[in-house]
Amino acid sequence: MSPETARRRWRRLPVTVRDLPLALLFLVASFLPGLRGHGTQVGDLPTRPFDALAVVVLGLECLPLAVRRRWPLVCLTLVSCGFALDQLRGYHSTAGSTLPLVLISAGSHLERHRRTAVVLLSVAYAPLAIGLSLRGSGGETPEEFVTFFLVLALAWGAGAWLRSTRITEAERRERIAARTRAAERNRIARELHDVVTHHVTAMVVQAEAARYLTAAPERLDRSLAAVGDTGRRAIADLRHLLDLLNPDHGTSDGDGGDSLGAGPGTGTGTGTDVSDDAEPRSPAVGRVLTLVEQTRRAGQPVDFREEGTPAVSAGSADLVAYRVVQEALTNALKYAHGSRTSVQVRHGEREITVEVSTDGSGSRSAAASVGGGGRGLAGLRDRVHVLGGDFSAGHGTDGGFTVRARIPGSPS
Numbered sequence: 041m042s043p044e045t046a047r048r049r050w051r052r053l054p055v056t057v058r059d060l061p062l063a064l065l066f067l068v069a070s071f072l073p074g075l076r077g078h079g080t081q082v083g084d085l086p087t088r089p090f091d092a093l094a095v096v097v098l099g100l101e102c103l104p105l106a107v108r109r110r111w112p113l114v115c116l117t118l119v120s121c122g123f124a125l126d127q128l129r130g131y132h133s134t135a136g137s138t139l140p141l142v143l144i145s146a147g148s149h150l151e152r153h154r155r156t157a158v159v160l161l162s163v164a165y166a167p168l169a170i171g172l173s174l175r176g177s178g179g180e181t182p183e184e185f186v187t188f189f190l191v192l193a194l195a196w197g198a199g200a201w202l203r204s205t206r207i208t209e210a211e212r213r214e215r216i217a218a219r220t221r222a223a224e225r226n227r228i229a230r231e232l233h234d235v236v237t238h239h240v241t242a243m244v245v246q247a248e249a250a251r252y253l254t255a256a257p258e259r260l261d262r263s264l265a266a267v268g269d270t271g272r273r274a275i276a277d278l279r280h281l282l283d284l285l286n287p288d289h290g291t292s293d294g295d296g297g298d299s300l301g302a303g304p305g306t307g308t309g310t311g312t313d314v315s316d317d318a319e320p321r322s323p324a325v326g327r328v329l330t331l332v333e334q335t336r337r338a339g340q341p342v343d344f345r346e347e348g349t350p351a352v353s354a355g356s357a358d359l360v361a362y363r364v365v366q367e368a369l370t371n372a373l374k375y376a377h378g379s380r381t382s383v384q385v386r387h388g389e390r391e392i393t394v395e396v397s398t399d400g401s402g403s404r405s406a407a408a409s410v411g412g413g414g415r416g417l418a419g420l421r422d423r424v425h426v427l428g429g430d431f432s433a434g435h436g437t438d439g440g441f442t443v444r445a446r447i448p449g450s451p452s
Contacts, residue, residue, distance in 0.1 A: 063105035070135040080136030083172030088130040101135035112146040140195040147199020230419040239274035266337040348387030357449030367416040368396030368443040400439030
């Protein structure tokens with residue numbers, strides 16, 4: 041068994057089992073002849089040998105250590121009683137050293153009645169000091185009793201500091217977890233927006249156009265086929281997104297979902313070629329031609345130009361560039377349907393530059409009712425800025441709209 045495996049198994053044991061060895065260690069050490077009479081001593085009572093009562097006293101001082109984290113208040117009470125008997129009887133055993141340890145543990149793990157415990161222990165110390173003074177020879181000064189009390193108070197304070205540090209760390213981790221969950225929700229929302237809005241917009245535009253093609257069966261058939269193709273592509277994209285959220289999704293042999301269509305990375309434009317296993321899950325910017333063809337089938341004239349050689353691995357830049365083109369073409373369909381649209385993608389050694397523009401000659405399509413509210417452009421801006429790039433989107437003097445993004449990536 042490796043040390044790491046042993047540590048994991050040890051941490052899985054109940055806390056009382058893990059604390060029991062320390063209790064037994066103190067108990068055994070208290071009976072060793074060489075350590076008798078050399079334990080904690082308050083007052084000047086002479087040391088006396090162990091008797092039958094000493095066994096009970098040592099048990100009170102040592103055995104409760106097994107529950108010092110499980111029941112800290114019970115442990116503190118029993119050990120304090122044992123310590124008082126130890127000092128009043130003059131055993132001065134090694135077990136007396138457990139009191140500061142128990143105070144540290146109680147200060148760290150006691151959750152309820154903390155102030156009450158401190159007050160009661162402080163009050164109980166006074167009669168102990170008086171009893172030890174009356175039973176002793178008078179050699180112990182009040183200053184020495186006060187000093188020992190301050191040592192015990194310091195032990196409690198150390199435990200309270202450990203507790204405060206643990207709580208602060210737990211709160212910090214919770215804040216980090218909350219921010220992580222919020223960031224993940226935003227990321228999922230952006231992915232859903234990118235996937236759903238683009239495909240649904242194209243389907244709405246294609247369906248609206250099909251209404252006017254009843255007199256041309258061949259064109260109507262092509263238009264409806266395009267709607268079906270877009271729907272299958274949307275299902276495939278959503279399936280990929282679900283795979284990210286749930287790795288077990290779609291892994292069963294009888295799922296059959298992959299036959300519905302290819303994802304955005306297929307590049308076939310037909311929706312009948314399935315290559316989920318061969319293609320990467322994230323769409324590559326080198327295959328934005330698939331988006332361009334889909335947009336053209338929806339009635340949007342699009343000019344596409346790609347310069348440079350795509351890097352073998354551009355990391356997140358590849359996906360972000362794809363999403364920029366996707367969102368820009370979706371907005372062109374919704375708000376400038378029929379406008380001539382230009383898509384330019386330039387691959388540099390260390391960055392990808394994307395520019396999508398419309399000339400403003402089209403009209404607002406019925407797909408604008410799909411909505412959006414600016415989430416897409418805002419999400420794109422955040423994505424590009426996270427990678428250290430530049431993003432801009434706005435109207436030109438000719439009434440058109442231009443989206444530009446410079447996205448740093450890995451060197452080719």
